[in-house]
Amino acid sequence: KPTIAIVGRANVGKSTIFNRIIGERVSIVEDTPGITRDRIYSSGEWLTHEFNIIDTGGIELGDEPFQEQIRAQAEIAIDEADVIIFMVNGRDGITIEDEFVAKLLFKSSKPVVLAVNKIDNPEMRTDIYEFYSLGFGEPFPISGSHGLGIGDLLDEASKHFPEQPEEEYDDNVIKFSLIGRPNVGKSSLINAILGEERVIVSPIAGTTRDAIDTVYTFEDQEYVMIDTAGMRKKGKVYETTERYSVLRALKAIERSNVVLVVLDADTGIIEQDKKIAGYAHEAGKAVVIVVNKWDTVEKDSKTMKKFEDKVRENFQFLDYARIAFVSALEGKRLKTLFPFINEAGENHRKRVQSSTLNEVITDAVAMNPTPTHNGSRLNIFYSTQVAIEPPTFVVFVNDVEMMHFSYKRFLENRIRAAFGFEGTPVHIIARKRN
Numbered sequence: 001k002p003t004i005a006i007v008g009r010a011n012v013g014k015s016t017i018f019n020r021i022i023g024e025r026v027s028i029v030e031d032t033p034g035i036t037r038d039r040i041y042s043s044g045e046w047l048t049h050e051f052n053i054i055d056t057g058g059i060e061l062g063d064e065p066f067q068e069q070i071r072a073q074a075e076i077a078i079d080e081a082d083v084i085i086f087m088v089n090g091r092d093g094i095t096i097e098d099e100f101v102a103k104l105l106f107k108s109s110k111p112v113v114l115a116v117n118k119i120d121n122p123e124m125r126t127d128i129y130e131f132y133s134l135g136f137g138e139p140f141p142i143s144g145s146h147g148l149g150i151g152d153l154l155d156e157a158s159k160h161f162p163e164q165p166e167e168e169y170d171d172n173v174i175k176f177s178l179i180g181r182p183n184v185g186k187s188s189l190i191n192a193i194l195g196e197e198r199v200i201v202s203p204i205a206g207t208t209r210d211a212i213d214t215v216y217t218f219e220d221q222e223y224v225m226i227d228t229a230g231m232r233k234k235g236k237v238y239e240t241t242e243r244y245s246v247l248r249a250l251k252a253i254e255r256s257n258v259v260l261v262v263l264d265a266d267t268g269i270i271e272q273d274k275k276i277a278g279y280a281h282e283a284g285k286a287v288v289i290v291v292n293k294w295d296t297v298e299k300d301s302k303t304m305k306k307f308e309d310k311v312r313e314n315f316q317f318l319d320y321a322r323i324a325f326v327s328a329l330e331g332k333r334l335k336t337l338f339p340f341i342n343e344a345g346e347n348h349r350k351r352v353q354s355s356t357l358n359e360v361i362t363d364a365v366a367m368n369p370t371p372t373h374n375g376s377r378l379n380i381f382y383s384t385q386v387a388i389e390p391p392t393f394v395v396f397v398n399d400v401e402m403m404h405f406s407y408k409r410f411l412e413n414r415i416r417a418a419f420g421f422e423g424t425p426v427h428i429i430a431r432k433r434n
């Protein structure tokens, strides 16, 4: 998907526009308890276009001067976006900060669409002309608070979307990526995995614009390791920010079948780890939890179990994920990782037979009757798998409202127990039978 970034100094109304653009997204994924969502990155749709959108505003750099803040924002936009929406405030005219942003954007080769916000009525339209002098062509008048002009703005932005490249790999290849906050050891792990004995790296490693794909074979399984561009090159101002690591993670997640959520045994689990892992779960990807830097922990016979309990407690929404304990630095226990990746990858695209599925559901209902409400009972007529990646089941019922979260969860567990879906989320959708 193409990516739009919104850039501009503080108080021009970036977040309002961002929220307007993403609108009310209808998602089949339930709200997951325990995940704090940070809507700085989302996806949107305009006409036939689907895109990702980044609100670069308010990067947490501490008390840096505004130039540094803006520079970091602009860097993210320039590196990550296909199109940049440069927002200014029509009420204020051009400020020094606007000029500073303009100068940074001017140096990049990315297309920029200039949006003049707070033009709340047609009489104010004359206010936009001075913004021609910023040098980005026609300014687009918009009003975040009134929701005006956004369609025209998106029309213009979508003209600059690049052609989408075809997905270039076979279906049986497992595409995976490593996500985690900075310094948990992602790059070290990439190198350690590729350095394993008998890993055969293909000489024709594919390279897309956003990512460096490394194609390799290990024990007859072909893999593509998706290394979002720059994971291995570091040093920009913004690379230590939380916003940036989330952004990296999302880009990698999008193209993966299996996501390795990397934790640091040395520093332990923090809130940011959960947030990043939450994105993999919400995207419906298969997940393996990798506890790296296992060499730094002083161990006795209970250490691993204790750490595992801590992981389970913190990542309840990833109860399907296996946990591997490794040391990238010492190259230890890496072999334990591959079976988990394979299993997760296979289960993520597993299909089950409808006949068996319906037997499993019938048995489940016999064991634990469906909920009732006001004297009527939830009836399950028929179930079928409608999608893979992740396995998605539609259960046809008499009344969707009566399919409570807890009952859905129960059915999911029965399906898991019957078919084995280790490593992957399973989605269940209740639908009314017509």
Ligand code: GDP
Pocket: 180, 181, 182, 183, 184, 185, 186, 187, 188, 189, 231, 292, 293, 294, 295, 296, 326, 327, 328, 329, 330
């Ligand atoms: P990234 O930001 O997640 O890509 O992390 P890096 O791979 O750059 O690693 C961050 C730091 O952790 C570096 O100093 C690594 O040498 C160190 N590191 C990575 N893996 C391990 C490990 O398994 N054990 C120990 N002790 N240090 C590690």
